[in-house]
Amino acid sequence: MKLNIKESLAELNARERVKALVDKGSFHEFLGPFDGKESPHLAAQGVVPQSDDGVVAGKGTIDGLSCVMIAMEGDFQGGGIGEVAGSKIAAALELALKDNKNGTPTHAVIIFDTGGVRLQEANYGLLTIAEIHAAITALREYSPVIGVIPGKIGAFGGMAISAGLCSTLIMTKEGRLCLNGPEVIEQEAGIAEFDSKDRLLVWRTIGGMQRTTTGFADVLTEDEATIIKEHISDVFSKKQIDVPRSANVEKFLSIVNTIDPSFKYTPEGFQHVAAETKNKCNNHKVGQQGTKKSRGEIWFEAFTGKSAIDMHEVPSVLCGEGTINNEKASFLSVVPDEEGRFPRARNGEVGLEQGWMLAKYVREIMEEDKGSDKRPIVAIVDVPSQAYGYNEELAGIYLSCAAAVDAYAAARRAGHPVIALIVGKAISGAFLSHGLQANRILALDDENVQVQVMSKQSAARITLRTIEQVEEAAKKVPATAYDVRSFAALGGLQELIQDIEPEQPEKEDVASVEKTLRKTVNDIKKSNAGLEHRLNTPEALSGGRKASIEVRKLMEEQWK
Incomplete structure (x- = not known):
C-alpha cells in the first residue's frame, strides 16, 4: 500500500x-x-x-x-x-x-x-x-x-x-x-x-x-x-x-481613500483613537507662508514655478511641468504635509497615498504622450523613508510602493527619459519607489544628501549591533555608509553635481542643474540604456559593482 x-x-x-x-x-x-x-x-x-x-x-x-x-x-x-x-x-x-x-x-x-x-x-x-x-x-x-x-x-x-x-x-x-x-x-x-x-x-x-x-x-x-x-x-x-495589482491604480487608490486613519486595532478590536500629536520635525503646513520648505519642494518650485499649494488631491505629492531643452518635461516630488490624512506620512515619507499618487501621475503622463514624443520625467528625491505605521501595513504600503515602481519602470520602457535628482535624503523603500527606476541618477554633492536603507538605530537593532559598530562597518564597506559620495563609489550615480546651494539656490545654481539635466536627457536619448547603465559607469567598472558584473557574466555562460 x-x-x-x-x-x-x-x-x-x-x-x-x-x-x-x-x-x-x-x-x-x-x-x-x-x-x-x-x-x-x-x-x-x-x-x-x-x-x-x-x-x-x-x-x-x-x-x-x-x-x-x-x-x-x-x-x-x-x-x-x-x-x-x-x-x-x-x-x-x-x-x-x-x-x-x-x-x-x-x-x-x-x-x-x-x-x-x-x-x-x-x-x-x-x-x-x-x-x-x-x-x-x-x-x-x-x-x-x-x-x-x-x-x-x-x-x-x-x-x-x-x-x-x-x-x-x-x-x-x-x-x-x-x-x-x-x-x-x-x-x-x-x-x-x-x-x-x-x-x-x-x-x-x-x-x-x-x-x-x-x-x-x-x-x-x-x-x-x-x-x-x-x-x-x-x-x-x-x-x-x-493586469497586475501594481498597475491597477484607480482601484487601490479608491480603497486608500476610504480608510479612516483614526481607527486602530487594539486588543479589544478596532477602536477610534484620538488624533495624534503632530510630529515635531521640520515639516510645514503645505502652502503656509513663512515656514521652512523641504528641499524637494524648493527644487520643484525652481523647475516648475508651482508650489505645494497648487496640489489639490494629495498636497504632499507634487507634479508639474517645466522645460528641458526647450521642450516640455514633468517634475515630481514628495514633500511634507503636517495635515496629511496619515500621521506617519507627514514628514515627506512615501506612504499609501504617496505611492499610488506617484503611479497615477506618471501613468497620466504616459497616456498624454501616447503616440507622440515622450517627455522627460524628473523625480526630485528628498524622501526620509517610507511611512512606518499600522494602517500603512494593513492597507498594503508594499503595494503602494510597487505601484510607483511599476509606473516609473513602464515610463522608462515606453521611451520617456526618466531621471532621478537627489537633493536631500533617499532612504529605503521610498527611494526604491521614487528614483531607483530612473535611466540615470543625479545627486547634489552635499553632506545632507544621503542614501541608505534605514536609520542607524533600526539597522543596529536588526543586525544585533551597536550604533558604533554600524558606523565602524561603514568605514570598511562603503555600501553601508550614508553619505552620497560613498553611494557614488558604487557606480549608481551618473553625476555628482558640485558647488550647488541646495536649500537656497540662486538662479546660477538652478541654471547649472538644468544644464546637467539637458545633458543627461540627451545621453539617455542617444544610448537608450536602462538600469544596466549603472553596471557600465567608470565607478562600477573599477570595482564598485565588480561582483554584480561577474555574477551576470557567469550566469550567462552557464545559462547557455
Missing part, C-alpha cells in the same frame, strides 16, 4: 523547495554552492559568508513548461539581499526575459523567504533590488511571474515590493507579506503604533489569510508542495495575462 505523504514547502530549505515544485530531475542550478560565488562584503564585518550567498537560481520545467526558478534561503542572514544574492536573482530574470524576446517561452517562479535588504550590504541591496524590480516588470509583459510565500520568514522590505510586482501571488496562511517588519515599526514609531510581540496583531495585519482575504494576494494555499505546484500550473495554463 502506497502512502500519500504530504510535503510541507515551508519546512524545506531553498534548494529543496525548488526541487519540490519542478518536474522530477529537470532542475539545473546556476552559480550553485560549488561555484563558490559568495559575498565579498561580509567577512570584513565578521560575518561568515555562504558559498551560494543564500539564493538558489536555475532552470527547470513545471508540467513540461520551461521555468526560471528562484528561491531565497531564509536561514542565511534572514534571506537578506546583498550584491551577489540580488544580482543572481536579477540576472536569472533578465536571462529569462532574453529567452522570451528570442522566441523561447520561459516562465518565472520566485519563492520568497527574505527580510529584504541585507543590512551589512545596504546600498548594494537597494541597487540590486531595483534591478530585480526592473526585470520583473519587463518579463511580466511576456510571461507570468509567480511569487510564492510559503512561510518561515515571508517577504519583507524591498522584496515585499518585488512580491507586489508579481503577476500572481500564492501564500500559505503561515506566510507574511509586509514592507516594514513589526520590529522596525516599533523602533521607528513606538510600541503604541505596533507591538511586535503581539503575534495575533502581526498575523491579522500581514499574514497570508489576511492578504488573500483582502485581495492583496491571489491564492491562499495549503502548505503542500504538490498543491502549490498545481496552483502554479493553473496560472501558466491561462491564455491571458491579467
